[in-house]
Amino acid sequence: MTDQAYNFAYLDEQTKRMIRRAILKGIAVPGYQVPFASREMPMPYGWGTGGVQVTAACLTPDDTLKVIDQGADDTTNAVSIRKFFQRTAGVAVTEATVDASIIQTRHRIPEAALTEGQILVYQVPIPEPLRFLEPRETETRKMHELEEYGLMHVKLYEDIARHGTIATSYAYPVKVEGRYVMDPSPIPKFDNPKLSDNPAIQLFGAGREQRIYALPPHTRVVSLDFDDHPFVASKADHDCDLCGAPESYLDEVITDDQGGRMFVCSDTDFCQSRRAAGHVGRLGMPKMAPPPHPSPTRGEGGVLMSAETSPPPGGEGLWVGGHLPEPEEAAQ
Amino acid sequence: MYVAVKGGERAIDAAHEWLAEERRGDLGVAELSVPQIRAQLALAVNRVMAEGSLYDPDLAALAIKQARGDLIEAVFLIRAYRTTLPRFGSSRPVETGCMAVIRRISATFKDLPGGQVLGPTFDYTHRLLDFALMAEGEAPSPAPCASVHQGEAQAQVPHVTAFLNRDGLIQTETPSNATPPDLTREPMELPSTRPLRLQALTRGDEGFVLSLAYSTQRGYGRTHAFVGELRIGMVAVKMDIPELGFAVDIGEIELTECETVNQFTGSKTEPPQFTRGYGLVFGQSERKAISMSLVDRALRWKELGEDFIGAPAQDEEFVLMHADNVQATGFLEHIKLPHYVDFQSELELIRRLRSEATAAKEAAE
Numbered sequence: 001m002t003d004q005a006y007n008f009a010y011l012d013e014q015t016k017r018m019i020r021r022a023i024l025k026g027i028a029v030p031g032y033q034v035p036f037a038s039r040e041m042p043m044p045y046g047w048g049t050g051g052v053q054v055t056a057a058c059l060t061p062d063d064t065l066k067v068i069d070q071g072a073d074d075t076t077n078a079v080s081i082r083k084f085f086q087r088t089a090g091v092a093v094t095e096a097t098v099d100a101s102i103i104q105t106r107h108r109i110p111e112a113a114l115t116e117g118q119i120l121v122y123q124v125p126i127p128e129p130l131r132f133l134e135p136r137e138t139e140t141r142k143m144h145e146l147e148e149y150g151l152m153h154v155k156l157y158e159d160i161a162r163h164g165t166i167a168t169s170y171a172y173p174v175k176v177e178g179r180y181v182m183d184p185s186p187i188p189k190f191d192n193p194k195l196s197d198n199p200a201i202q203l204f205g206a207g208r209e210q211r212i213y214a215l216p217p218h219t220r221v222v223s224l225d226f227d228d229h230p231f232v233a234s235k236a237d238h239d240c241d242l243c244g245a246p247e248s249y250l251d252e253v254i255t256d257d258q259g260g261r262m263f264v265c266s267d268t269d270f271c272q273s274r275r276a277a278g279h280v281g282r283l284g285m286p287k288m289a290p291p292p293h294p295s296p297t298r299g300e301g302g303v304l305m306s307a308e309t310s311p312p313p314g315g316e317g318l319w320v321g322g323h324l325p326e327p328e329e330a331a332q
Numbered sequence: 333m334y335v336a337v338k339g340g341e342r343a344i345d346a347a348h349e350w351l352a353e354e355r356r357g358d359l360g361v362a363e364l365s366v367p368q369i370r371a372q373l374a375l376a377v378n379r380v381m382a383e384g385s386l387y388d389p390d391l392a393a394l395a396i397k398q399a400r401g402d403l404i405e406a407v408f409l410i411r412a413y414r415t416t417l418p419r420f421g422s423s424r425p426v427e428t429g430c431m432a433v434i435r436r437i438s439a440t441f442k443d444l445p446g447g448q449v450l451g452p453t454f455d456y457t458h459r460l461l462d463f464a465l466m467a468e469g470e471a472p473s474p475a476p477c478a479s480v481h482q483g484e485a486q487a488q489v490p491h492v493t494a495f496l497n498r499d500g501l502i503q504t505e506t507p508s509n510a511t512p513p514d515l516t517r518e519p520m521e522l523p524s525t526r527p528l529r530l531q532a533l534t535r536g537d538e539g540f541v542l543s544l545a546y547s548t549q550r551g552y553g554r555t556h557a558f559v560g561e562l563r564i565g566m567v568a569v570k571m572d573i574p575e576l577g578f579a580v581d582i583g584e585i586e587l588t589e590c591e592t593v594n595q596f597t598g599s600k601t602e603p604p605q606f607t608r609g610y611g612l613v614f615g616q617s618e619r620k621a622i623s624m625s626l627v628d629r630a631l632r633w634k635e636l637g638e639d640f641i642g643a644p645a646q647d648e649e650f651v652l653m654h655a656d657n658v659q660a661t662g663f664l665e666h667i668k669l670p671h672y673v674d675f676q677s678e679l680e681l682i683r684r685l686r687s688e689a690t691a692a693k694e695a696a697e
Binding site for chain 1: 415416664679684
């Protein structure tokens, strides 16, 4: 079957209409989980089928799409989803947050501030913030109806009683416009403040669980906490080793088997732009050497290896399956 | 060395190429054709059609080939294709009473109108490996059997439960002409209705439904089932054509239907009476049809005024939310996708909690 056999952005127009209705309802009732008749998509549940359906329903031929996973544009699943829309919708794609009209994301909110007119689409695994306190959907829907969120506060309180702090570091629950408690998807709690008063439209799609919810622009979103234990957005206590940014969320990369590690921006576009603007971190190079590989972030690896004394990691976890380091890269 | 999960694009392309090569396997061995799979792995094809909710043996066979024999992957391929198909109408309910049966057995009556037809079954085979099948060339083919082969279109094969019903011994189902809900077009709402439950069960994972049914037999929601009747055969699919003003046959499909007769001691509202469980599955899929009817019966506790004893098979939300293997496998396997952002935040939390705990301990000492 050729690609022409599929409609623009894969889904048929009837299905898109159904999804758009759910989105509109979600925008009208911020934080409320709207059931929708999620379709089987050509990628598995858990790979972002909810986000893909929401994106498909929002895309127009004039849109510019950015897809990130863990903040990065070139993680395998981000590549796969971006390719899917290039193939089925033929839309322009970008890695630059500012240039994108629709950004589909898994687990992060971009560091660069979003602007009016942008749409941020989140992939959501479990949309129900109360799910791990009450496994039954029939019960949790009733709890939302009655605004009965005591159980959640008890859970947070028990955390404090046990650990002295709220022991939730990602998918940290929020309250939307003083009404619905909402799961912000598994973003690190570092990203939670960006949910609130954001000028962009934020849409959340959970395919397997058949739910869509939304935050219209400039919605007030409050992370749950207590007066004496206020919410704190936390990150690794370092600056980015490549671009020196002190304020961005960092990934920890193990560099050798001697406990060596480095911290780098999880948002690759943010890091890239800063380095292009001349910012240099602890392990970065002042001027970027001509990349030995078309992918700029990969080229970085080669440069860094020469700067570091530690041997390149040989563990298979670090090299993507099917792609082994080229000899000259490894040799450097 | 910052190359973790980078170069994703090239990796994906390479992985796909490798996969295609692995699928084809040893080039010295003849390639498996789709018609071969359809004809010779028919029960696998049936399972893919049933759980894929699409009656198309050719596509199911193709999916099995493409999925390298991974049936859940094949079901997924079929589902993803099915969801793009336009719906141009609904058929009339199929008349299983007019089924051209190739197999029809009752475990509750020794003989009955329509007869016991054993049909092509593994039931009484001895499970000894037949090395003749492994040898080059076929075992001498048996003479084609004469009479019931491929099922004669018998005028009418009455349902066993109808005999019991004549005496009022079995609970009557309320007939309804309501349009059943469509699981694939509307989000599941709970509590659900029986048509929706049956839909979910018939496309549910065979292993899951089997295990639930088995659990009811072992005491987790006991329903004491007898196979009142199990029948397999072709039925005509009829559709009303508005322009013509009458229904025409648009095709035939193979179905397995199972009706169980269950003991029932009566309740506050009902006198003692037998009750029913129902299973209907695409193709020859006996294990699935029997399992389905047991689980269907277990789920009917509320309607029949029975007690909820907390058995998994009685729990509608538990059963319906976890029966779908495409959903289950997707969510299960997604944990192999990168989670390092979340893991990083957990790392920081654990480090902080540990350092605080250590500090507190040192202070105490």
